[in-house]
Amino acid sequence: MKVLVTVMPKAGVLDPQGKAIGHALAGLGFGGLGEVRAGKVIELELAETDPARARQAAEEMARRLLANTVIESFRVEVL
Amino acid sequence: MKVLVTVMPKAGVLDPQGKAIGHALAGLGFGGLGEVRAGKVIELELAETDPARARQAAEEMARRLLANTVIESFRVEVL
Numbered sequence: 001m002k003v004l005v006t007v008m009p010k011a012g013v014l015d016p017q018g019k020a021i022g023h024a025l026a027g028l029g030f031g032g033l034g035e036v037r038a039g040k041v042i043e044l045e046l047a048e049t050d051p052a053r054a055r056q057a058a059e060e061m062a063r064r065l066l067a068n069t070v071i072e073s074f075r076v077e078v079l
Numbered sequence: 080m081k082v083l084v085t086v087m088p089k090a091g092v093l094d095p096q097g098k099a100i101g102h103a104l105a106g107l108g109f110g111g112l113g114e115v116r117a118g119k120v121i122e123l124e125l126a127e128t129d130p131a132r133a134r135q136a137a138e139e140m141a142r143r144l145l146a147n148t149v150i151e152s153f154r155v156e157v158l
Contacts, residue, residue, distance in 0.1 A: 006120055008120070008122065018121070018122075021121060021144070021145070024144055025140055025144060028140075028143055028144060030136065030139075030140055031126075032125055032126030032127055032136075033123065033124070033125065033126070034123075034124030034125065034126065035122075035124045036121065036122070036123055036124070037121070037122040038119060038120070038121050038122075039119070039120045039121075039122070040117060040118070040119050040120065041085055041087070041117070041118045041119065041120045042097070042100060042115065042116070042117050042118075043087065043097075043114075043115070043116040043117075043118070044112065044113075044115055045112070045113030045114045045115070046111055046112065046113065047110075047111030047112070047113065048111055057109065057111075060109075061104055061107075061109055064107055065100070065103055065104060065107060066100070
């Protein structure tokens with residue numbers, strides 16, 4: 001069962017990578033750009049076949065390793 | 080209009096970050112883990128209000144800056 005964990009900086013947390021991307025896009029001539037935020041996505045292939053338990057496992061992985069919950073929030077999608 | 084661009088390594092491209100995450104998760108005792116792949120997600124706030132044009136702009140940004148299309152694929156979601 002495939003699970004996607006998306007990790008983003010929390011609102012209010014400085015995101016220098018997102019700022020750099022925004023500046024680079026503006027430099028390339030892209031207009032009408034507001035805030036840009038950069039996060040990461042981790043695609044996990046789990047042996048678990050129950051969607052609820054796969055979600056639970058992925059949330060536990062996110063809390064323990066994938067996200068720094070002090071400054072990042074995460075969401076889990078079971079595909 | 081908010082747009083999410085998700086960039087992942089293409090199938091068959093070595094993904095050392097994903098491998099490292101997989102090893103770390105196994106080391107923490109998580110079992111039943113198959114392939115782990117790591118990518119990035121960029122959240123863009125665009126002034127554009129037409130969903131089709133917002134998607135087009137984001138795809139152009141992905142091709143020109145956000146993704147290295149030789150080794151990465153991307154997908155765009157208009158929220």
